[in-house]
Amino acid sequence: MRMTLVAVIALLALVLGLSGCATWNAEKRAPALGQFVEIDGARLHVLDMGPKDSAAPPLVLIHGASVNLRDMKLALGDRLAQDRRVILMDRPGRGYSTRPDDGYRLGVQARLIKQAADRLGAERPVVVGQSLGGAVALRYALDYQDEMSGLVLLAPVSHEWPGGVAWYNAVSQWPAAGLLLRRLVIPVYGQLAAKGGVAGSFAPDTPPDNYAEDTGLALLFRASDFKANAADLANLKAEIIAQQDRYSALTLPVAIVTGTDDRTVSPDLHARQLAQEIDSAQLTLLPDTGHALHHAETEAIIAIIRNLETPQS
Numbered sequence: 001m002r003m004t005l006v007a008v009i010a011l012l013a014l015v016l017g018l019s020g021c022a023t024w025n026a027e028k029r030a031p032a033l034g035q036f037v038e039i040d041g042a043r044l045h046v047l048d049m050g051p052k053d054s055a056a057p058p059l060v061l062i063h064g065a066s067v068n069l070r071d072m073k074l075a076l077g078d079r080l081a082q083d084r085r086v087i088l089m090d091r092p093g094r095g096y097s098t099r100p101d102d103g104y105r106l107g108v109q110a111r112l113i114k115q116a117a118d119r120l121g122a123e124r125p126v127v128v129g130q131s132l133g134g135a136v137a138l139r140y141a142l143d144y145q146d147e148m149s150g151l152v153l154l155a156p157v158s159h160e161w162p163g164g165v166a167w168y169n170a171v172s173q174w175p176a177a178g179l180l181l182r183r184l185v186i187p188v189y190g191q192l193a194a195k196g197g198v199a200g201s202f203a204p205d206t207p208p209d210n211y212a213e214d215t216g217l218a219l220l221f222r223a224s225d226f227k228a229n230a231a232d233l234a235n236l237k238a239e240i241i242a243q244q245d246r247y248s249a250l251t252l253p254v255a256i257v258t259g260t261d262d263r264t265v266s267p268d269l270h271a272r273q274l275a276q277e278i279d280s281a282q283l284t285l286l287p288d289t290g291h292a293l294h295h296a297e298t299e300a301i302i303a304i305i306r307n308l309e310t311p312q313s
Contacts, residue, residue: 023222023223025218026216026218026219026221026222027219027222029213029216029218030068030070030215030216030218030219032045032095032096033045033047033069033070033073034046034047034048034069034088035047035048036096037116037119037120039112039115039116039119040100040112040115041100042092042097042098042099042100042103042112043097043098044089044090044092044097044098044112044113044116045069045089045090045095045096045097046087046088046089046090046116046120047069047073047077047087047088047089048085048086048087048120049073049077049078049081049085049086049087049088050080050081050082050083050084050085050086051083051084051085052085052121054083054084054085056083056084056085056306057123057124057125057126057149057150058084058085058086058087058117058122058123058125058126059080059084059085059086059087059125059126059127059128059305060087060089060113060117060122060125060126060127060128061073061076061077061086061087061088061089061128061129062089062091062113062127062128062129062130062133062134062136062137062140063088063090063091063094063130063133064129064130064131064132064133064134065131065132065229065232065233066197066217066220066229067215067217067220068090068094068095068096068215068216068219068220069088069089069090069095070095070214070215070216071130071215072088072128072130072133072294073088074208074211074214074215074295075292075294075295075298076128076294076298076301076302076305079298079302080302080305085122087117087120087122087125089113089116091109091113091133091136091232092108092109092112092113092228093224093225093228093229093231093232094225094228094229094232095216095219095225099112099228103228104228104231104232104234104235104239105235105239106135106136106138106139106239106240106243107139107143109136109139110136110137110139110140110143110144111143113136113140114140114143114144114147123147124147124148124149125148125149126148126149126150126151126152126305126308127140127141127148127150127151127152128151128152128153128154128305129152129153129154129156130154130155130156130294131154131155131156131157131264131265131291132157132232132233132236134153134154134155134156134157134158135156135157135158135236135239135240137151137152137153137156138151138153138156138158138243138247139243141250141252141254142243142246142247142249142250145250145251145252148252149252149253150252150253150254150255150308151250151252151253151254151255152254152255152257152301152304152305152308153254153255153256153257153271153274154257154258154293154294154301155257155258155259155262155264155265155267155270155271155291155293156256156258156265156270156271156274157236157240157265157270158240158244158247158270158271158273158274159240159244159269159270159273159274160237160240160241160244161237161266161269161270164237165233165234165236166233168181168185168186168230169229169230169233169234170230170234172226172227172230172231172234173230173231173234178227178230182223182226182227186221186223186226187221191218191221194212194217194218194221195212198211198212198217200263200264201264201290201291201292202290202291202292202295202296203261203263203290204261204288204289204290205289205290205292205295205296207292207295208295211295247274247277247278248277248278248279250278250280250281251279251280252280253280253308254278254280254281254282255281255282255284255304255305255308256271256274256275256278256281256282256283256284257271257283257284257286257293257300257301257304258270258271258272258283258284258285258286258293259285259286259287259288259289259290259291259293259296259297260285260286260287260288260289261287261288261289261290262289262290262291262293263290263291264290264291265291267285271283271285284300284304286300
């Protein structure tokens with residue numbers, strides 16, 4: 001019995017040690033970049049860039065799954081902020097943002113992001129969302145389109161799809177096994193699998209040099225961040241099903257952009273279908289382009305954002 005207790009204590013010490021090292025290393029290499037905004041008990045990490053007196057509507061950029069605001073900053077934020085106000089946020093629960101227990105819900109994420117933008121005085125923004133961030137941006141528009149100037153969706157998740165989620169995202173929802181997964185397996189397995197995951201997301205395109213380091217990808221392998229990301233993905237289909245019949249109600253200017261070779265989010269099931277349901281939508285198909293289109297076709301997407309028609313007041 002004594003030996004068993006010693007072994008359990010040793011295992012717990014190992015688990016906590018690995019998790020603590022992963023967190024310390026990740027946060028040292030990719031510290032918070034912006035300010036923190038308190039919204040309804042959540043603490044959102046927000047980066048407010050560019051001139052606040054620009055005549056163009058401010059931009060709110062919403063990142064996808066498994067990344068943080070650095071991804072959108074690297075691809076679009078730095079360029080767009082040269083002459084326009086750009087607000088980037090770690091989605092609730094991701095990066096350096098916290099969230100309530102129901103923070104995986106698209107409506108909750110959209111509300112918290114909207115309230116943070118309001119707190120910063122960003123009136124009638126154009127909201128830009130990529131991948132899962134596109135699903136959040138869609139919900140933002142469904143709930144608040146009268147307070148927006150436009151919506152840009154990059155390879156968005158918009159409709160129900162066949163299949164489930166990766167095993168580790170499912171297991172993360174289990175009480176005991178999920179805890180061990182996040183504290184023991186992910187700090188090691190995640191680092192080893194990250195390179196292949198990035199390559200798969202970008203394919204057939206090539207990731208930028210030092211992409212993982214520049215975007216702070218290791219933040220994902222912290223226990224709290226991985227738990228939130230896994231919950232987002234595990235609950236996403238149900239959240240999408242709950243909102244996908246509402247898209248025809250959108251009347252604001254909408255630009256939908258997708259890569260024809262996207263192997264992560266099907267262009268046919270999502271972007272093409274969505275464009276058929278929104279009368280005001282303009283669909284752009286980027287040939288020979290994968291899921292990370294905001295990195296692969298930055299110039300084309302910046303042009304689409306800049307040229308998006310804004311409604312007359």
